[in-house]
Amino acid sequence: MGRGRLILIEGLDRTGKTTQTSILTDRLKPNAQLIKFPDRSTTIGKLINQYLTDKNFNLPNQSVHLLFSANRWEVAENIKETLLNGTNVILDRYVYSGIAYSAAKDVDGMDLQWCLNPDKGLLKPDLTLFLTNESNDDAERDGFGEERYENVQFQKKVKKQFYAAFTEFETPNSNTLKLVDVTNKSIEEVSEEIWKLVQPILSNKEENQEFSFF
Ligand code: DGP
Numbered sequence: 001m002g003r004g005r006l007i008l009i010e011g012l013d014r015t016g017k018t019t020q021t022s023i024l025t026d027r028l029k030p031n032a033q034l035i036k037f038p039d040r041s042t043t044i045g046k047l048i049n050q051y052l053t054d055k056n057f058n059l060p061n062q063s064v065h066l067l068f069s070a071n072r073w074e075v076a077e078n079i080k081e082t083l084l085n086g087t088n089v090i091l092d093r094y095v096y097s098g099i100a101y102s103a104a105k106d107v108d109g110m111d112l113q114w115c116l117n118p119d120k121g122l123l124k125p126d127l128t129l130f131l132t133n134e135s136n137d138d139a140e141r142d143g144f145g146e147e148r149y150e151n152v153q154f155q156k157k158v159k160k161q162f163y164a165a166f167t168e169f170e171t172p173n174s175n176t177l178k179l180v181d182v183t184n185k186s187i188e189e190v191s192e193e194i195w196k197l198v199q200p201i202l203s204n205k206e207e208n209q210e211f212s213f214f
Pocket of ligand 1 (some may be wrong): 069
């Protein structure tokens, strides 16, 4: 039995990641486990939740960055074991969110490489799908929620940093990174597109059994 595949769905807020990761996991069940970041249920996750939801709760940007990374490390071993047991793991956000949201803050010294450093050694996904909604760029469509990062101006900066991170740490449109344009598409249309992109990764059981790491 080969190891499971690590499949990441990334994107800005309100691009449908949570819906799509859950549809994909359901479609692959029982051979798939969904893991969402940040995991707000752990001790570190509770601090992250407070930071996101309470704008009076302030922490240095560097500390916040390290908390999000620590939250990923909390489940790193669990992800590896699940994959080794032959189960696929579907991730809702991961290292690229970590880099993009922090780099978007334009803090001196917090460049892409600095932002990647605490995540170095985490498993690299076999496939990363980046959901992009071009109508999110339209300030008139500001339908974001109340959390800290949810405003059009900041999201535009985050988007730029996602692309910068992909350019730096991935080969765009290689076999391991695919952009999925969800603009004006139904949930079903997007889930079908995702399903087609995931098939070659799942059927290719013989090759690429080695893990790769950030
Ligand atoms: P979500 O639960 O997917 O809505 O994510 C909560 C918010 O936290 C969202 O605005 C994106 C942001 N976020 C997710 N992961 C990270 C991370 O690793 N670092 C930072 N700074 N922000 C993140």
